[in-house]
Structure formats: structure tokens, C-alpha cells
Amino acid sequence: MSxxxxxxxxxxxxPTTHAQPAxxxxxxxxxxxxxxxxxxxxxxxxxxxxxxxxxxxxRNYSKIHQITEKSVLASSGFxxxxxxxxxNLDARHQIYQHQHNKQMSCPAMAQLLSNTLYYKRFFPYxxxxxxxxxxxxxxxxxxxxxxxxxxxxSGYSSQGTGMQLIMPVLDNQLKSASPLVLPLQKSTTPLxxxxxxxxxxxTFASAAERDIYTGDAVEIVIINREGVRRELMDLKxx
Amino acid sequence: xxxxxxxxxxxxxxxxxxxxxSNPHAFSLxxxxxxxxxxxxxxxxxxxxxxxxxxxxxxIAADTAGSYGSTTRYKSVERLxxxxxxxxxxxxxxxxxxxxxxxxxxxxxxxxxxFDDDNTLGPPDIHSYLNRVMYNQRxxxxxxxxxxxxxxxxxxxxxxxxxxxxxLHYVDDHVATGFGIHxxxxxxxxxxxxxxxxxxxxxxxxxxxxxxFYRDRSAINKMxxxxxxxxxxxxxxxYALQTKWDYEAFSNPTVGNEGxx
Numbered sequence: 136m137s138x139x140x141x142x143x144x145x146x147x148x149x150p151t152t153h154a155q156p157a158x159x160x161x162x163x164x165x166x167x168x169x170x171x172x173x174x175x176x177x178x179x180x181x182x183x184x185x186x187x188x189x190x191x192x193x194r195n196y197s198k199i200h201q202i203t204e205k206s207v208l209a210s211s212g213f214x215x216x217x218x219x220x221x222x223n224l225d226a227r228h229q230i231y232q233h234q235h236n237k238q239m240s241c242p243a244m245a246q247l248l249s250n251t252l253y254y255k256r257f258f259p260y261x262x263x264x265x266x267x268x269x270x271x272x273x274x275x276x277x278x279x280x281x282x283x284x285x286x287x288x289s290g291y292s293s294q295g296t297g298m299q300l301i302m303p304v305l306d307n308q309l310k311s312a313s314p315l316v317l318p319l320q321k322s323t324t325p326l327x328x329x330x331x332x333x334x335x336x337x338t339f340a341s342a343a344e345r346d347i348y349t350g351d352a353v354e355i356v357i358i359n360r361e362g363v364r365r366e367l368m369d370l371k372x373x
Numbered sequence: 374x375x376x377x378x379x380x381x382x383x384x385x386x387x388x389x390x391x392x393x394x395s396n397p398h399a400f401s402l403x404x405x406x407x408x409x410x411x412x413x414x415x416x417x418x419x420x421x422x423x424x425x426x427x428x429x430x431x432x433i434a435a436d437t438a439g440s441y442g443s444t445t446r447y448k449s450v451e452r453l454x455x456x457x458x459x460x461x462x463x464x465x466x467x468x469x470x471x472x473x474x475x476x477x478x479x480x481x482x483x484x485x486x487x488f489d490d491d492n493t494l495g496p497p498d499i500h501s502y503l504n505r506v507m508y509n510q511r512x513x514x515x516x517x518x519x520x521x522x523x524x525x526x527x528x529x530x531x532x533x534x535x536x537x538x539x540x541l542h543y544v545d546d547h548v549a550t551g552f553g554i555h556x557x558x559x560x561x562x563x564x565x566x567x568x569x570x571x572x573x574x575x576x577x578x579x580x581x582x583x584x585x586f587y588r589d590r591s592a593i594n595k596m597x598x599x600x601x602x603x604x605x606x607x608x609x610x611x612y613a614l615q616t617k618w619d620y621e622a623f624s625n626p627t628v629g630n631e632g633x634x
Binding site (some may be wrong): 161166 | 411504508511512514516534537540541542543545554555558
């Protein structure tokens with residue numbers, strides 16, 4: 136990299152140019168996340184593969200992070216940014232608990248996540264998030280984000296490298312009311328918790344067939360009024 | 374006096390800017406401005422580092438080459454260094470950045486020791502700290518051009534993990550950096566098991582180092598193995614592996630198949 140100090144005899148109006156960047160501060164470590172909201176439960180699932188380029192780094196990395204009692208964040212994208220984002224939200228939640236003597240509700244955490252992402256609008260967290268949990272009435276809620284914080288509450292969502300393989304299957308199988316129909320109906324799925332978990336397992340098995348970044352295992356977290364429980368199902372390791 | 378000097382320098386810089394525009398690379402007649410120095414390419418680099426957990430601890434291996442592009446410029450670079458009592462760091466990538474990181478870790482260990490409260494930093498702590506260092510440098514768009522391997526044992530808990538120059542980090546029972554990801558990690562996945570003895574672990578690492586020497590252009594046949602157990606960190610003297618080049622196929626490679634390579 137040579138720096139030329141040329142004596143400038145005339146006024147220069149050339150703008151500062153940056154050399155072609157030889158590296159990118161981002162990497163995509165792959166993976167897929169799904170969340171489904173039910174009447175009184177929420178299912179959040181993500182595969183456990185961490186990749187870089189065409190290599191698999193590890194097969195047992197959890198993309199799911201429980202931030203509060205009632206909200207669980209699943210993120211795919213660039214792992215370093217995701218981990219920094221999770222720690223950021225944890226710290227903010229701790230402060231909230233000190234100030235309000237209670238945990239944040241899921242809708243409140245949803246807004247905080249959006250604000251946190253937009254705060255880095257001009258050097259984004261490369262994280263594709265799905266936030267799932269129970270709202271203040273105990274009904275399942277799912278919030279889905281882009282990398283800079285645009286978000287929407289819906290009945291179900293998927294993000295990540297396998298998103299386009301999974302989303303149509305969820306549209307077809309969950310029997311949720313369409314968000315386009317008026318009057319607006321609640322978007323939680325009428326399926327039972329068991330049926331929803333079963334569907335999640337099927338969709339991940341299908342995504343793992345065709346998406347090279349999805350596989351190894353799928354970690355499924357279910358929140359309902361009894362609490363939080365985890366399931367782990369193996370997927371193809373190729 | 375010093376603040377006056379600073380003020381004068383700032384005035385000079387502003388005047389220089391007004392005359393020359395805001396190009397920081399333009400030559401200022403009044404005072405040269407400092408060019409932006411962000412690492413974009415590495416110069417002296419180390420190649421793969423391999424690590425595995427075994428029954429009594431962690432084994433980490435690396436060769437002692439410092440390449441300067443396609444030249445093997447330095448042949449006695451120690452790429453494995455102990456940190457504190459329980460941890461070892463191995464580095465791939467730009468060696469000058471590794472030396473800076475060692476200084477940073479030195480400061481960390483000394484500051485921690487000065488608390489004088491019998492608390493020592495273990496492998497997970499160093500891993501977390503290094504992760505923050507690497508991620509923060511990346512956030513300034515000026516990365517330390519290294520992939521670092523962390524291994525150690527503390528209070529009976531074995532630990533092994535990696536941190537890349539982007540702040541990507543993970544732990545596993547066996548890890549590799551650089552070319553090792555492509556050539557050694559598959560062998561680990563096939564042949565590693567939890568109860569390997571020191572001999573078995575060493576053999577496995579040597580097998581992978583040999584593959585890397587055969588196939589990685591920047592590797593040399595002079596390596597060190599570090600053994601970290603509850604008792605501490607022991608890094609071997611550099612040694613060479615037995616190689617085999619007298620395969621029949623090498624002596625007359627195109628027999629029966631002239632014209633191909």
C-alpha cells in the first residue's frame with residue numbers, strides 16, 4: 136500500500152477516495168431460524184450449524200438466546216455481531232430490571248431490539264432476528280426483523296439462509312388467518328403445541344436437504360405458561 | 374507549554390487543510406498530516422494452528438514459519454505462547470499483530486495480578502477478553518489480522534476455542550485455523566475421541582501436521598507442540614517430522630500415462 140505525498144501546487148478539489156477494500160468486516164455464518172406463535176405457547180427453533188464460506192466450523196452452536204423470562208431471541212447471520220447484540224440486550228434488560236423491579240415484556244423487548252438495531256443503522260449488526268415469546272395476555276407472539284431494525288408482529292416467521300425454503304411451507308401448513316383479510320384476525324396458529332413442534336421438525340429436515348448452511352441439529356425452544364423447555368433433533372450432517 | 378504546542382499544531386493543521394483541501398494524503402506545506410493506516414493486507418504470516426483436547430488436557434501444535442508472501446522469510450517464529458498459568462495462545466496470520474496482542478495480554482495478566490487477590494485468569498476469561506479485543510478492532514475497520522487459538526485447563530475444566538479477526542468465536546473439542554480447517558479438521562472428526570492419551574493425541578496432531586507440510590505451501594517441517602494440563606503449560610522444542618518422498622509414483626510419474634500430469 137503506497138502513500139504518495141505529492142506537493143500540491145494548485146487547489147485540489149478532488150474528494151478523498153478510499154482504496155478498494157481488501158476485506159469485509161462482515162461474514163455470514165449461515166443458519167436458519169423459525170418462530171411460531173400459538174394461542175398460549177410460542178415455539179422458537181434454529182439449527183445449530185456454524186459455517187464460514189464453504190466450511191463447517193462447529194455443529195453444535197446455539198443461535199437461540201433467552202433474554203427475559205418470556206422472550207427468546209433466535210438470530211442467524213454474522214456470529215460476532217449476533218453475540219455482541221445479545222450481550223447488549225442482556226445489559227439493557229438488567230438495567231431495566233433495576234429501574235422497574237420487573238422483567239421486560241415481550242412487546243417491550245421487541246421495541247428495544249428494533250431501536251438497538253437502528254442505532255447502528257450506518258454500520259449494521261449483520262443479524263437476522265426472530266423474537267418469540269408470550270405477550271402480556273399470555274398469548275404467543277412472534278416478531279421478525281431485518282438487519283436495521285424494521286419489524287413486525289406476526290403469527291409465524293423464519294429468517295436466515297433457509298428462510299425461503301421454510302416460509303412457504305409455514306404459510307401452507309399453519310392454517311393461520313391471512314394478514315390481508317379484513318377485519319384483521321389474530322394471527323396465532325390454531326394448531327396445538329405438539330403439532331407446531333412437529334411441523335417445525337419437518338420444515339427443518341426439508342430445509343437441511345437443500346440449504347447447505349442448514350443442518351447438523353435443530354434446537355427447539357417452547358415457551359408456555361408452565362415455563363420454558365428445550366428439545367434437540369438431529370439433522371443431516373452433510 | 375505543551376497545550377500551547379498542541380494548539381499551534383492544530384492551527385497549523387487547519388490552515389494546511391484550508392490550503393490543500395481535506396485530502397489527508399495531500400502534502401501540506403505547513404505540516405505533514407498523519408496518513409490513515411488501516412491494515413488491509415498481512416505481510417509476515419504464520420500458517421495453521423491445530424488443537425485437540427485429550428484425557429489430561431489440551432494439545433496445540435504449530436510450525437515455526439513466518440512467511441513473507443511466497444517466501445519463507447523466518448523459520449524460527451514462536452507462534453505458541455503461554456498466557457498466565459493455565460492458558461496457551463496460538464496465532465495464525467500477521468505476526469506483528471500477534472506481537473501487539475501479546476503485549477495487550479501481558480498488560481491484562483499484570484493488571485489482574487496487581488489486585489493480589491489470588492484470582493487468576495483462566496482460558497474462558499482470556500478467550501472472552503481476546504474476543505472483545507478482536508471485535509473492537511474490527512469495529513474500527515482496522516482488524517488484527519489473526520486467527521487465535523486458545524487452549525488450557527483450569528480447575529479440571531478443559532477449554533479449547535478460536536477467535537478470528539472479525540470477532541467470530543467458538544469452542545470445540547478439536548479446532549484448527551487456516552488450512553488446518555480444510556485438511557486437519559476432517560481427520561480430527563474421523564479419528565478424535567474423548568479419552569485419547571498424550572501419545573495418541575500427539576500422534577494425531579503429528580499426522581495432521583505432516584499432511585499440512587505436504588500440502589500447505591507456507592508450512593515447513595519444523596514444529597512445536599504445546600501440552601497444557603492442570604500442572605501448567607509445556608511447549609516443546611522445535612522438531613521435524615519424518616517425511617516420505619520415495620513413492621514409486623513420484624519417481625516416474627507419467628509412466629503409462631504420458632502427456633498428463
